[in-house]
Amino acid sequence: MRRLWIGLTVAVFALLLVVPLVRITMGAFNDGWNGFTHGLSRPETLHALFMTLTIVIIVTVINAFFGVMLSLYLVRATWLGQKIKQLLNSIVDLPFAVSPVIGGLMIVLLLGPDTALGALFGKAGISIVYALPGMIIATLFVTFPLIVREVMPVLQEIGSAQEEAASTLGASAWTTFWRVTWPSIQWCVVYGVVLTVARALGEFGAVLVVSGNIINKTQTATTLVYQDVENFNLTAANSIALVLAAGSVTLLLLMEWAKSRREVH
Amino acid sequence: MHIEVSGLNKKFGEFQAVKDVNFEIEKGQLIGLLGPSGGGKTSILRMLAGLESVDEGEILFHGKRVNDLPPQERGIGFVFQNYALFKHMTVEGNIAFGLEVKKWSKEKIKARVAELVELTGLSGFEKRYPHQLSGGQRQRVAFARALAPEPQLLLLDEPFAAIDAKIRHELRSWLRDMIDRLGITSIFVTHDQDEAIEVADQIMIINKGRLEQKGSPWEIYKNPQSPFVASFIGESTIVDDVSSLLGFGEAAAWPGTKALIRPEYVEVGKPSDFELLSATAKGRVRHVHFRGSEWLVEVELGAARLVTYRSLEKEILHPGDEVQVLIHRAYLFNDNDSWVMENKLKEDPMPVHI
Amino acid sequence: MSSMLQGRWWSWGFRSAVMLYFMVLIIFPILGIYGQSLSSGWSDFASNITEPLAWKAVLLTIRMALIATVVNILVGTMSAWVLIRYRFPGRRLLNSLVDLPFALPTAVAGLMILLLLGPRSFVGQLSEKLGFTILFHQPAIIIAMVFVTFPFVIRAVQPLLEEMDAAEEEAAYMLGATKAATFWRVILPNMLPGILSGAMLAFSRALAEFGAVVLVAGNIPGKTLIASVYIFGEIESDNTVGATAVSVLLLTFSFLILWTVNYVQMRRKGG
Numbered sequence: 001m002r003r004l005w006i007g008l009t010v011a012v013f014a015l016l017l018v019v020p021l022v023r024i025t026m027g028a029f030n031d032g033w034n035g036f037t038h039g040l041s042r043p044e045t046l047h048a049l050f051m052t053l054t055i056v057i058i059v060t061v062i063n064a065f066f067g068v069m070l071s072l073y074l075v076r077a078t079w080l081g082q083k084i085k086q087l088l089n090s091i092v093d094l095p096f097a098v099s100p101v102i103g104g105l106m107i108v109l110l111l112g113p114d115t116a117l118g119a120l121f122g123k124a125g126i127s128i129v130y131a132l133p134g135m136i137i138a139t140l141f142v143t144f145p146l147i148v149r150e151v152m153p154v155l156q157e158i159g160s161a162q163e164e165a166a167s168t169l170g171a172s173a174w175t176t177f178w179r180v181t182w183p184s185i186q187w188c189v190v191y192g193v194v195l196t197v198a199r200a201l202g203e204f205g206a207v208l209v210v211s212g213n214i215i216n217k218t219q220t221a222t223t224l225v226y227q228d229v230e231n232f233n234l235t236a237a238n239s240i241a242l243v244l245a246a247g248s249v250t251l252l253l254l255m256e257w258a259k260s261r262r263e264v265h
Numbered sequence: 266m267h268i269e270v271s272g273l274n275k276k277f278g279e280f281q282a283v284k285d286v287n288f289e290i291e292k293g294q295l296i297g298l299l300g301p302s303g304g305g306k307t308s309i310l311r312m313l314a315g316l317e318s319v320d321e322g323e324i325l326f327h328g329k330r331v332n333d334l335p336p337q338e339r340g341i342g343f344v345f346q347n348y349a350l351f352k353h354m355t356v357e358g359n360i361a362f363g364l365e366v367k368k369w370s371k372e373k374i375k376a377r378v379a380e381l382v383e384l385t386g387l388s389g390f391e392k393r394y395p396h397q398l399s400g401g402q403r404q405r406v407a408f409a410r411a412l413a414p415e416p417q418l419l420l421l422d423e424p425f426a427a428i429d430a431k432i433r434h435e436l437r438s439w440l441r442d443m444i445d446r447l448g449i450t451s452i453f454v455t456h457d458q459d460e461a462i463e464v465a466d467q468i469m470i471i472n473k474g475r476l477e478q479k480g481s482p483w484e485i486y487k488n489p490q491s492p493f494v495a496s497f498i499g500e501s502t503i504v505d506d507v508s509s510l511l512g513f514g515e516a517a518a519w520p521g522t523k524a525l526i527r528p529e530y531v532e533v534g535k536p537s538d539f540e541l542l543s544a545t546a547k548g549r550v551r552h553v554h555f556r557g558s559e560w561l562v563e564v565e566l567g568a569a570r571l572v573t574y575r576s577l578e579k580e581i582l583h584p585g586d587e588v589q590v591l592i593h594r595a596y597l598f599n600d601n602d603s604w605v606m607e608n609k610l611k612e613d614p615m616p617v618h619i
Numbered sequence: 620m621s622s623m624l625q626g627r628w629w630s631w632g633f634r635s636a637v638m639l640y641f642m643v644l645i646i647f648p649i650l651g652i653y654g655q656s657l658s659s660g661w662s663d664f665a666s667n668i669t670e671p672l673a674w675k676a677v678l679l680t681i682r683m684a685l686i687a688t689v690v691n692i693l694v695g696t697m698s699a700w701v702l703i704r705y706r707f708p709g710r711r712l713l714n715s716l717v718d719l720p721f722a723l724p725t726a727v728a729g730l731m732i733l734l735l736l737g738p739r740s741f742v743g744q745l746s747e748k749l750g751f752t753i754l755f756h757q758p759a760i761i762i763a764m765v766f767v768t769f770p771f772v773i774r775a776v777q778p779l780l781e782e783m784d785a786a787e788e789e790a791a792y793m794l795g796a797t798k799a800a801t802f803w804r805v806i807l808p809n810m811l812p813g814i815l816s817g818a819m820l821a822f823s824r825a826l827a828e829f830g831a832v833v834l835v836a837g838n839i840p841g842k843t844l845i846a847s848v849y850i851f852g853e854i855e856s857d858n859t860v861g862a863t864a865v866s867v868l869l870l871t872f873s874f875l876i877l878w879t880v881n882y883v884q885m886r887r888k889g890g
Contacts, residue, residue, distance in 0.1 A: 202724025363794030
């Protein structure tokens with residue numbers, strides 16, 4: 001019985017997770033090493049990777065900051081009523097339920113060139129949709145809950161007693177945060193950040209809608225993979241996918257590491 | 266159920282949890298397995314239940330070897346330390362579970378559950394879930410659930426550990442009555458000597474995987490067969506230099522022997538309180554503690570420090586008071602042997618020295 | 620005094636900034652899409668939402684997502700059980716691999732499935748011989764959905780299995796229950812809340828999935844065109860009203876699921 005279950009599980013994992021990874025690697029080297037490097041060294045690939053990297057960095061920094069702050073407020077703030085906190089709390093999860101395509105559509109509807117807001121920004125010389133700002137906003141939207149959802153339960157669990165103890169000992173709010181609160185949530189923040197990076201790196205639907213997928217301009221790594229597949233340029237698609245997959249596996253290792261640290265603390 | 270255990274051994278990795286344990290239990294007895302935590306009591310219980318495999322030795326129920334019988338077929342009721350009630354089932358559901366898996370008929374199950382609910386005083390709580398019950402009620406559900414399939418042996422692992430001190434007393438006597446009434450052979454594990462003394466017919470003292478002594482509570486108290494048992498049961502102080510105590514000069518014949526002295530072996534008071542003043546020595550009161558129903562007095566006697574009880578009816582002592590101290594007896598032990606020694610001066614009405 | 624005032628200004632500024640960010644980023648767009656869907660009138664909305672192809676897309680999505688969820692309930696429960704209860708070489712590796720679909724870009728996942736099931740691949744040729752095709756047909760959609768939602772059930776069941784008191788299982792054995800009876804009557808009910816909430820999350824994620832599916836589904840209207848791809852198509856062809864109408868339909872559905880999950884979890888914690 002036991003052997004059967006273990007065998008079955010290993011088989012499922014191998015088929016569903018390992019074989020595809022191996023297949024991508026093989027696919028990337030279909031035309032040998034040259035095919036792989038050629039797929040990667042195209043100017044559009046380099047530009048797409050650069051775009052992805054830019055988005056990942058900006059999104060992670062912004063969401064890490066706001067995510068931690070919002071978690072603190074939703075758990076600790078006395079200036080928010082209990083009912084409002086509950087409401088906000090259930091709203092935080094909404095981006096999980098929104099299809100990325102719809103997320104992108106929302107931003108097009110609100111900030112597209114034909115809308116009032118979009119026209120306003122356009123006059124000021126800033127284009128949002130079909131440009132980097134829109135892509136960043138779309139990714140921010142999609143990744144927003146990740147950090148909040150990691151940090152909030154821990155804040156709830158540790159309670160406010162330690163923070164109160166610190167303030168009775170004369171610590172300022174600032175000192176209390178950095179010396180008492182932060183050490184207990186830091187690994188959850190790290191875990192949330194890794195999740196955010198993974199999601200931002202891989203975001204496709206929302207970015208595809210918002211960016212218009214303009215080559216060498218607003219194309220990201222994932223939308224380039226899509227375009228290459230549509231153009232039957234499979235080797236190039238595989239090469240980029242392999243780079244992204246390698247990034248994901250690295251992130252996976254980081255996740256494991258952050259998880260183990262989180263459990264220690 | 267008649268139980269016989271011989272040469273029982275159990276190892277967890279390198280750790281020898283149970284070492285060569287032998288005992289026999291008559292039908293209908295209530296046995297307390299007493300000892301410090303981690304001493305192997307629970308391992309013995311779990312081996313009896315079949316939840317842990319036996320490394321060496323034999324377990325016989327009614328003279329039949331059951332070592333290889335799975336727990337399902339041993340016909341044992343087991344009450345777990347934290348009750349392990351099924352969280353998603355009501356009180357009724359929990360009690361009926363063992364009957365349902367035995368494929369009893371619906372009517373019989375209903376009748377049996379009603380009977381047990383009545384017996385354990387849970388009427389009115391049948392539809393509640395475990396998390397809606399108090400600790401004492403949960404304990405009774407666990408008890409009813411274990412009894413439902415009419416087991417021949419009931420095992421209880423620290424049955425009172427998770428209950429408030431106050432209710433614990435009530436539950437103890439309740440359990441005692443219940444087991445008496447049902448006449449079921451029962452074994453319970455505890456680390457609380459009061460509990461064992463109060464509830465059990467027979468106590469088995471387990472330490473470091475060994476069975477130190479088996480007997481009635483009074484026997485064990487009166488006649489401890491090892492220093493561990495002596496120090497574990499009741500309160501006591503250890504005196505290193507026994508021969509310096511008045512009346513125990515003979516102990517000098519056994520070098521390296523120490524004395525264990527219980528509070529009730531010692532009497533303190535004014536010279537007028539004693540008939541045989543010559544058997545008493547002068548001591549000084551160090552502390553007195555009010556214990557609710559008596560005084561606990563600490564006295565200094567030369568280098569030794571002893572504790573004793575003193576009735577509230579007697580004159581109140583104060584720290585620093587000079588008092589006469591009489592030691593009735595001491596439990597002596599060295600590496601090889603242990604025995605009880607009475608105060609020689611007390612026995613001899615004409616003491617040699619004055 | 621002045622430093623206190625300053626501190627108050629600071630924290631007031633902080634609060635407003637965070638709340639404003641929250642409002643603008645999350646609440647605004649969602650309200651916006653609901654508002655937009657009705658902006659060109661109720662009848663327009665109604666005609667877009669009753670468009671047969673749109674309906675077919677939504678229904679197909681729900682059907683595919685349901686099947687994927689059932690697969691994940693079975694496979695996920697089994698995997699969680701094996702990963703927690705059994706010790707075997709490679710267990711830790713498998714446990715880390717569970718999160719791979721979360722870490723992997725969905726477009727990459729789509730590409731993987733495309734390669735594995737394509738007409739030139741082993742599986743593709745095998746199924747061809749057996750007389751059916753996977754790629755660009757419904758099975759491919761299900762496989763893509765199963766892949767991207769794979770971790771949900773496992774990750775929801777694992778903590779429950781770990782928390783479960785081993786004594787509860789032993790109690791069942793002591794009462795005479797066989798291993799199978801113990802599993803069905805004691806262990807499974809303990810896992811059930813995790814299975815349910817994991818399944819709900821997987822279902823709502825499957826409904827929303829785009830990247831993995833768009834590459835492997837044939838996207839033939841009425842047959843293999845799922846809702847999110849339909850919406851994308853409408854956007855591409857500049858029919859934002861149509862896209863919005865279907866979005867609202869899908870969104871409302873997903874929100875209902877999400878809130879049910881929250882409610883179930885809250886009740887579980889409360890109870």
